[in-house]
Amino acid sequence: MRRRILLLVFSTTLFALTLLGVVLMTVIWQMTTGAAQSRADGAASKLATDVQAKVALGVRPTVEDLEPFAVSNGAYIEVVVPKDQRWGPAFVLSAGEPFDGAGFVGTAKDDSVTATVAISTASKVQQVVGQGLIVLAISLGALAAAMAVAWFYTRRLTQPFEDFKEFIASVATGDRRGLKKRYGLAEIDMVAEVLDTGVSRFDQMLERERQATQDASHQLKSPLTAISMRLEEIAMTDDLDVAHEEATVALAQVERLAGVVDEVVGVMRGQRSSMPVEFAVDSMVRDQVQEWLPAYRAAGRDLRVSGRDGIRVVAEPGAQAQALATLLENSLAHGAGITTVRIRLTSGWAVVEVADEGDGVAPELEGQVFDRTVSGGGSSGLGLAVARTLVSGDGGRLELISPRPAVFAIFLPALPETEPRAGVGQEPQADVAIAASSAASTSSGNTQRR
Structure with missing residues (x-):
């Protein structure tokens, strides 16, 4: 019984934690992708603003100016600088490692400067995986705690049933001392109380039966004595009329003898025969x-x-x-x-x-x-x-x-x-x-x- 309860708790807890983990990972992924897109948009807007500020001051932007920004944001960036009489036609500056595949792209324009920031999805996947491992570790810890609690309570719940089994076996062998144990659990204590009450009533019933049998046996002695005397009279007499008369009385006494047992036993049991x-x-x-x-x-x-x-x-x-x-x-x-x-x-x-x-x-x-x-x-x-x-x-x-x-x-x-x-x-x-x-x-x- 304990093993079945533990298996049930394990499977139920594992299912609940798995479902919760899926939900949590979905939420984490959505939050991470949303944050990455917002970050790309914010970084593009800031980059466009910074480059435009330099242009306005007449400073020509260079790739070296963009490298720290690309590194700090872990992104690939491109900036389109418009033509200017100071440095000639429009040109494009890029920094960071370009990548192939999916990513989060943010584009912003400040006056005549256009900035594009691309953040690779792979980096965010690694982040989500790390968070998933944390969730998995927490889930395993919760599963272990649940099984420990389940083991403790199943031991507490199954122990009374083992006691009940031993108690019923002892009753079957004639030991009717009663369980006399309570476990602090209302339902189980109620069962224990019923068992004690049942054994007590069973013991009382057996005692009444024993007493009724003893009393009936005792009361049979009186009519048997009278019948014995009648039979002795018959054995000692040679007069057929006397023998016939005594035999008739003895037969009547024998007929009443069967009723004696029913009457005595019925009264002893509280019943009317x-x-x-x-x-x-x-x-x-x-x-x-x-x-x-x-x-x-x-x-x-x-x-x-x-x-x-x-x-x-x-x-x-x-x-x-x-x-x-x-x-x-x-x-x-x-x-x-x-x-x-x-x-x-x-x-x-x-x-x-x-x-x-x-x-x-x-x-x-x-x-x-x-x-x-x-x-x-x-x-x-x-x-x-x-x-x-x-x-x-x-x-x-x-x-x-x-x-x-x-x-x-x-x-x-x-x-x-x-x-x-x-x-x-x-x-x-x-x-x-x-x-x-x-x-x-x-x-x-x-x-x-x-």
């Missing part, structure tokens, strides 16, 4: 409780639900089900005793509380429990962070309303009720209140930690 719909909170809660019953049964834990029926919200059911599953999973992994899911309505919010009888959240983690990578049990710490994102995606919020024992609550904007709804009652429903059974001896290793 599906449109919010109206649904009953208690229906979503009971579905999740049913899915987690085998896991709680295997751990010898109770899982109960209480509160109001008929509270309706507009949200993504899958996303909110995932958030609730995270709370149930955390309660199973980190809590103890009975886990209670309570549904209530307060100040226009549908509230789903998940509480257990464990030790709760450590005091030093209370303010950071929803931060990514923060965990009190040696796990990844992604669960609650992702759950809060899922809930906030539908205009709700996830809060820790009691640290010890731990009580987490999902708040979603509730739809106005058309008529009063009957409560579930203080006693838990038979299908969701599971007491500890002989399965308590089953290992809790299948449970997932947040």
Whole structure:
């Protein structure tokens, strides 16, 4: 690129200087010829005047009188002296070297004396050639200066492109530290700024993709755990009716599994994987409780639900089900005793509380429990962070309303009720209140930690 720019500057400058030189030489030639003609005319007039002055004084002009004038003017001269009674008939005097060819001839007459002065063109050509050499020397100097300036600026202009090339190559290898260079040229600095901005956005996009993949992977553990428990129930039972019932539930969970990935990844990217719909909170809660019953049964834990029926919200059911599953999973992994899911309505919010009888959240983690990578049990710490994102995606919020024992609550904007709804009652429903059974001896290793 630098060579092409230098070649372009050289050819352009050479053309401009050549054109300028032609114009200058034309002007010089015209000025020189004009000056030579004027000089010949002036010299002839002066010579005629001088000779006439001598004639008037009665002095006969001689060639010796004319030689100094011819030499000083570099010309060939002729003077016609009229006849006079003092020296007889008219005669012609000449001085200087005669020449053949073109020249500048000036003729003047003063009274009866006629003078002719001829200046050779050859002498003027030599003068013009000398001036042309001066013009050529100046042009070569200007060309050299132009190329020096062009070399300096092409180096300054091409260096950023070499840096851009190295920078893009480094980005391709995974180095995304940014260019962080500016060159004092507005246009090139603008390109550098665009490159830095583009790499920064690209880095953010990759980070969002990595985070979305990590979050989706983490959130898949919950439904996979529930499916695993269902399959274990099928493997352990000899009752075909029970096996059929468990298999039906497991198939439904598998069908929902595909939607989990889309919902979680969509929320992490700031996109909606599906449109919010109206649904009953208690229906979503009971579905999740049913899915987690085998896991709680295997751990010898109770899982109960209480509160109001008929509270309706507009949200993504899958996303909110995932958030609730995270709370149930955390309660199973980190809590103890009975886990209670309570549904209530307060100040226009549908509230789903998940509480257990464990030790709760450590005091030093209370303010950071929803931060990514923060965990009190040696796990990844992604669960609650992702759950809060899922809930906030539908205009709700996830809060820790009691640290010890731990009580987490999902708040979603509730739809106005058309008529009063009957409560579930203080006693838990038979299908969701599971007491500890002989399965308590089953290992809790299948449970997932947040």
